[in-house]
Amino acid sequence: MRTSRSLRTALAAVGAAAAVVLAACSTTPAGQQASGGATTAAGGLQPVTLQLQWFTQGQFAGYLAAIDQGYYREKGLDVRIKEGGVDIVPQTVLAQGQADYAIAWVPKALASREQGAAITDVAQIFQRSGTRQVAFAEKGITQPAQFAGKKIGNWGFGNEFELFAGMTKAGLKPSDVTLVQQQFDMQALLSGEIDAAQAMSYNEYAQVLEAQNPATGQLYQPSDFTVVDWNTDGTAMLQDAIWASTDKLSDPAYQDQTVRFIAASIKGWAYCRDNVTACRDIVVKAGSKLGASHQLWQVNEVNKLIWPSPAAGAGTIDPAAWAQTVNVARTAVNADGQTVLTKDPDPEAYTNDYVTRAIDLLKSEGVDVVGANYQPETVTLNPGGN
Template sequence: MTMKRNTFSRILAAGASALMLASLTACSGMSEPSADAAGGSDHCESVDNVTVVLQWVAQAQFAGYFAADDEGYYAEQCLNVTIQEGGTNVVPQQVLASGNAEFAVSHVVKSMATREESADIVNISQIFQRGAYLEVSWAEDGIETLQDFNGLKVGSWGAGNDLTLRSALEAEGVAFGEDFEVVQQPFDMSLLLNHEADVVQAKTYNEYAQLLETMNPETGELYQPEDFNVINLQELGYQTLEDGIYARGDWLGDGNNADIAARFLAATYQGWSFCRDNAETCVDQVVARGSALGATHQLWMMNEINNLIWPNPTGAPIGTMDQAAWDQTIEIGMNGGVLSQVPDEGAWRQDIHESAVALLDGGDTDLIGDGFTPLEVELTEGGK
């Protein structure tokens, strides 16, 4: 049984603390450059080897990196890129800070918290321009505002993943963990489906789709959007910057590493542009990397991720940092008690991003995406 649904982001605007692995080369999540991409480096006098560590396991959230590898964009930039999956035992910003990767994909607040601990990590490109945090409950329960959380059981991912929610609740006059009971939430929707929590966290591109891929035992059909109440934290004005690309400041200042970083960004931008225009191909590439999520779920995710990236609200190229969005994110991080101060001016820089854009100037890569049109995704039971 299937359900047709226009992308959720067209309607809505736009792990627990873990131990860092001592050596990335020992991880099973290591993804070596594809054989097809290798031929693209024939023009190179030399090839630079780098590693990028992702926030989580292989899924469409990171499709642009896989596409940059599989389509040969990294090789064209004379790069040999190892893509390291994240997971419960991998904290990307800590892996980066320890010198076990040249690049990391991470959220702004988490990364700045690590920077506060004297790690010289710098945001060099802000890929996601929009947030994706939702609070979801059963429609029949009538939970429509954050004030309605009082006295309820509320699922929370914790470990910094509840920061945006905490800030929104505080601003709305609801005390986190005092006015309601906090229930530790896994990264799925089981607490809500099993009625073990009244309201739970979700992302537009992942957990919300899990609900719509689940069979309603009363109807024998998939659950529908009208079965749920959704509070979009971004619509309430609580938007935090999520996936960006980070590097170490000292590494960027050494030798030609700034040039390597610019080439990495340029190829990555090509990968994301490719996934905007070839969503189904990118889903196939993600599935081929061993994703545990099904193809229709991944297509939904790919579609929603594209909505977080394209187009940049300011009309700038992909990867451009918006100062106002940065400031709002930092304010939320400080209000939530994760950050103790405003990061120094070196916390993010645009010069490497600008060099990356210049490398692609005159080519046929669309870095703006004004013409992006979301797909209509047909979900199936279990996201198969």
């Protein structure tokens, strides 16, 4: 695991490593070139490359399902997915022309855009933040004000700004807590090294529920923990979005491709909303190294971040949520004294034009793009997520 660095340093340092990517899956052999419209794949399909933010897991189930179920092919696209990793910045891969689209958190991508990356948010897939701060219930930590005097874990690398915004809102300064550089797991919390750990609702939180409680010999239960949810706190930031090349959006062919790509991707997420177990199986088949019950949990929890979607439809960028993200990015100061952004992003940073056209296309096909009646499933985790 990397040692701590500031967000801007991490983003700048990773550019050269962006070319080192792994092909997770594709509708044709992995050697197919990405395109802006010049190359046609076998069967007359348009080859498209999507760069993920992280390794293959349920976080990206909708895109994997869109391949598995043939939704991209229905839209004339041959989609190749590139895995992310520790030293891959998806928005950099996109800006360098090594992918046609990328999945990235909004604040991180906006930081890259401020540094010159010509990228645009064209579909906001996650409507809610999945970041949490988790503590053992016996610690009595139910709100950010109670972080005072405690050992608070965070990952850094630009993942920490909701935490710092929450502490600022609660009247706390970074010096009021002991900040601990946390690994991308929950071992420090389980061992008692920290009092509250950063976790994604769909990943690390499940890890504590997959661990054995030494006092009972059984798995830990949700009642053993308290969770601070930044959505409830009012300091949440937008996360997984589909980013496109700003420059290429001037090309009518790329515009049309973008509409079709978004439509097929949203249809994939609608499939995962309605077929959680099947999407778990798709993710496992795609090569995820995480266990089956962990992946089922992950798909189920990611669905909660997407559905129900705004009345306008899945992927729509809510101006109020965007404004809150920008405000936190402009004002929240981390332990290094940095903010994510130094100025407001320009108007081309996001657009609803293409997702609106994609939603209209899906509605004409009878796809439920809102999920107003969505209800999550109840998932039973196994030891270690197996």
